[in-house]
Amino acid sequence: MEERWPWEEESSLEAPDPLAHQRHEESVKEKLPRVIKLLDVQDTVMGQSSPHQTGDIVCYDILKRAPVYDLTSHFSDIKPHAPARGAHRHISAPTLFCLRGRGWEINDGKTYSFGTYDMLVVPPFTIHQHGGDEDAGAQIFVPQSRMLSILGLTKREQIKFGEKPEFPDGTEPLQDENGKLIGYRIKKGVLGIKDAIDVMLGGDPKTEAVFRARKEAQPWQGSVENTYDRYLKLFHDESVFCNTVTHVVAYDAEPWEWCRQGKFKWFTHPEMNSAARRLWLYMQEIPAASRSGMHRHMVEEQILIIEGRGYDLHDGERFEWERGDLVSIPAMTAHQHFNMDAKNPALLLSSMPSVGADLGLGGIEQLEDAPEFANENG
Ligand SMILES: [Fe+2]
Numbered sequence: 001m002e003e004r005w006p007w008e009e010e011s012s013l014e015a016p017d018p019l020a021h022q023r024h025e026e027s028v029k030e031k032l033p034r035v036i037k038l039l040d041v042q043d044t045v046m047g048q049s050s051p052h053q054t055g056d057i058v059c060y061d062i063l064k065r066a067p068v069y070d071l072t073s074h075f076s077d078i079k080p081h082a083p084a085r086g087a088h089r090h091i092s093a094p095t096l097f098c099l100r101g102r103g104w105e106i107n108d109g110k111t112y113s114f115g116t117y118d119m120l121v122v123p124p125f126t127i128h129q130h131g132g133d134e135d136a137g138a139q140i141f142v143p144q145s146r147m148l149s150i151l152g153l154t155k156r157e158q159i160k161f162g163e164k165p166e167f168p169d170g171t172e173p174l175q176d177e178n179g180k181l182i183g184y185r186i187k188k189g190v191l192g193i194k195d196a197i198d199v200m201l202g203g204d205p206k207t208e209a210v211f212r213a214r215k216e217a218q219p220w221q222g223s224v225e226n227t228y229d230r231y232l233k234l235f236h237d238e239s240v241f242c243n244t245v246t247h248v249v250a251y252d253a254e255p256w257e258w259c260r261q262g263k264f265k266w267f268t269h270p271e272m273n274s275a276a277r278r279l280w281l282y283m284q285e286i287p288a289a290s291r292s293g294m295h296r297h298m299v300e301e302q303i304l305i306i307e308g309r310g311y312d313l314h315d316g317e318r319f320e321w322e323r324g325d326l327v328s329i330p331a332m333t334a335h336q337h338f339n340m341d342a343k344n345p346a347l348l349l350s351s352m353p354s355v356g357a358d359l360g361l362g363g364i365e366q367l368e369d370a371p372e373f374a375n376e377n378g
């Protein structure tokens with residue numbers, strides 16, 4: 001039989017209508033819910049984590065549970081007295097938001113501690129391992145962007161196992177001829193995977209060389225003579241930045257600000273000293289029986305309801321939510337949040353893809369001001 005290129009197997013590319021795929025996606029997106037209940041945490045080889053709430057972090061797993069393309073999130077639960085989890089490293093810099101309890105994080109051998117509502121950011125290429133407080137444990141929410149996966153930078157390596165590794169259903173240990181644990185297998189069928197995946201301990205030499213160079217570059221010494229030199233210098237600047245940047249953005253250290261959209265506390269955005277470049281992350285408190293402003297932006301948004309109950313208006317359509325829900329706001333949607341509780345404030349944690357700002361699409365269009373802000377300034 002005549003051999004075919006992989007793309008020749010893809011019938012949608014042969015379709016006479018070049019926008020057929022986009023239209024199909026739009027119709028899938030329209031049917032997906034704006035408000036979802038969280039998927040429970042499960043036992044994994046590295047501890048207890050939830051599956052990604054709106055589809056896996058890789059970019060081909062979009063539009064599975066919610067109408068967002070770039071954003072997903074998962075939970076890591078560390079019970080009191082749980083054994084220390086394993087250590088791994090990857091290119092992306094995750095934002096770990098502590099929802100409950102307190103914990104610690106070892107980044108390249110240095111320990112950082114965090115408490116409830118603090119955010120920890122692991123700089124790229126860093127070997128990291130986290131755990132909870134012995135008595136309190138910790139629940140960590142990890143909002144994520146798929147942007148790095150689109151760029152072919154999903155690279156992730158398991159460096160060591162946890163203290164007492166357990167192999168839940170669907171996984172099994174891999175040992176060398178001396179019985180030493182060298183990795184584990186995720187069996188075919190788990191989370192829908194079509195073939196078994198072997199996760200081996202340790203880094204491969206190429207990744208090790210690339211990561212090491214990026215971590216160990218010293219401050220740029222020479223002058224910048226031409227445009228190309230700027231990017232040679234950038235390589236050094238990025239290394240210095242990652243080696244000196246803040247790892248913990250503490251709830252107490254960041255101010256609450258009243259703005260036209262309401263009462264905000266920012267955890268990361270492009271102007272903040274943090275290695276979290278994938279996302280903007282902010283907390284919003286909506287007073288009892290009140291509402292946020294209404295705004296619109298080009299990029300999508302994902303909101304975890306930390307406290308309270310209420311509803312959103314998305315282009316005029318109403319979607320109710322309560323504590324623990326995850327709300328998805330598709331790109332280019334006018335939206336506003338309403339607190340239905342007459343006595344207590346609602347607390348929301350929003351994430352947005354930061355890449356919008358790099359694309360010249362980061363501006364926010366204000367359509368209506370929050371009532372408290374309008375009263376004070378009107
Ligand atoms: Fe990680």
Ligand SMILES: [Fe+2]
Pocket residue numbers: 295297301335
């Ligand atoms: Fe928004």
